[in-house]
Amino acid sequence: MFPNSTAAGPAVPGYLAVDSGGSGLRVAVGAFGGAPPAQGRSSTPVRTGDRGIDPAHLLELVVPLARTLAAEAGVDELTTAVVGAAGFATLGAALRAELPGALAGELGVGTVGLAADAVTAYIGALGARPGAALAAGTGLIAIGTDLRSWRRADGWGHLLGDCGGGAWIGRAGLEAALRAHDGRAGGSAPLLERARERFGPPPELPGLVYPRPDRAALLASFAPEVAACAPDDPAATGILRAAARHMAESVAAACPESGEPEVACTGGLLNLGEPLLSFLREELARQVPHARTATAQGDPLHGCVRLASGLAAGDAVWPEDPRLLCVTDARKRAT
Structure with a gap:
């Protein structure tokens, strides 16, 4: 009992x-x-x-x-x-x-x-179909199977990988904000403004981020700001385009190379919507053309x-x- x-x-x-x-x-x-x-x-x-x-x-x-x-x-x-x-x-x-x-x-x-x-x-x-799934949230990992063995790609954590995941996007967005604060090339004034609103004065950002045990989640919390700026900000657009490329690279590495595999994407990062998903669809079609894109069942x-x-x-x-x-x-x- x-x-x-x-x-x-x-x-x-x-x-x-x-x-x-x-x-x-x-x-x-x-x-x-x-x-x-x-x-x-x-x-x-x-x-x-x-x-x-x-x-x-x-x-x-x-x-x-x-x-x-x-x-x-x-x-x-x-x-x-x-x-x-x-x-x-x-x-x-x-x-x-x-x-x-x-x-x-x-x-x-x-x-x-x-x-x-x-x-x-x-x-x-x-479910029980062969293919690959992309799990995109705070981190990022792709996994595939032919139902005999698994193949994984990335999922190495926010310090060593998780390329294209929420923490990766958020960190890249904050880097672009700090570049603008310094006056370096590749900076983003819109992201700098949003970073100020969310985290306070830029010089205080390292002290806020580095000691946190939930550092990955904190970085990922800035990813929606990157997506919000993307329609009008080339730096934010470039971050999302690069994220989509990394995501598709992981799917391609994990997906079975033969047969008729299906590819599904899942995870909270997809809630960023079209600013990210439009690039992801393009990259999946380019990098895994033999796979059929499927809607995640759950x-x-x-x-x-x-x-x-x-x-x-x-x-x-x-x-x-x-x-x-x-x-x-x-x-x-x-x-």
Whole structure:
């Protein structure tokens, strides 16, 4: 039974789905084959440290939400949990080692799937079809599969990659603003004005950005300002054009080279709209001409739900990979 459940009669089994990204996390709890899940969110990003993504902090954020949402959804027993986490491929060792047992101990979960957020984005967007998905939010990663193995591109974090993602666009926009402040070539007076309005005097910007643990999210918060300036500002337009080129490069690297793959784009960065999407369509047509563009069926949280349902039913078709998608019998790891 779900811990602290007081339900009478047969337990109602359900799933826990968690989408953890650079700007916080979203959680869904629902009954299998039942009504739409109850959903909640935390605006606190999961910490990373010397051991990578912090499993204790993730658990601290998720467990209270899971209990509350289980009550709302009428779920008495969580049999399956799926956590899709940004940075899992490179920073997920501690999650793999500790989170399944911790979820079993705290919530009674039996099966735990841990995945890169790009994998859950793919599953949410394309389901069981071969192709590639671009997950564009605070960071950026592309992932593709022929349903036998995964191929990923980028997703290296805002200091080493995530080229074309929200933090990349925001950082480029702030650089253009500071160039204008200095009087250097390539500057943007409109972006400088928006940076002043949002962050204060330009000389104070480094002290605001560098110490922040949520630095990537802070940089990404400036991306909408770049998109807003783009129609009338060549510097902002150039940033979005370069972002689209980087995004398509990642898709091309991850997409299967043969067959009739589909490409779907997902993530909050797409909310920047036509100033970015018009360039992205052009670049995808140029760099992956053999792929058909498809509308994403759902987002990464939907992918977590879809994967949880597949694991519970025993018909999940997506390939396991130690760094991208691993499934564990959590009760054997419970402490």
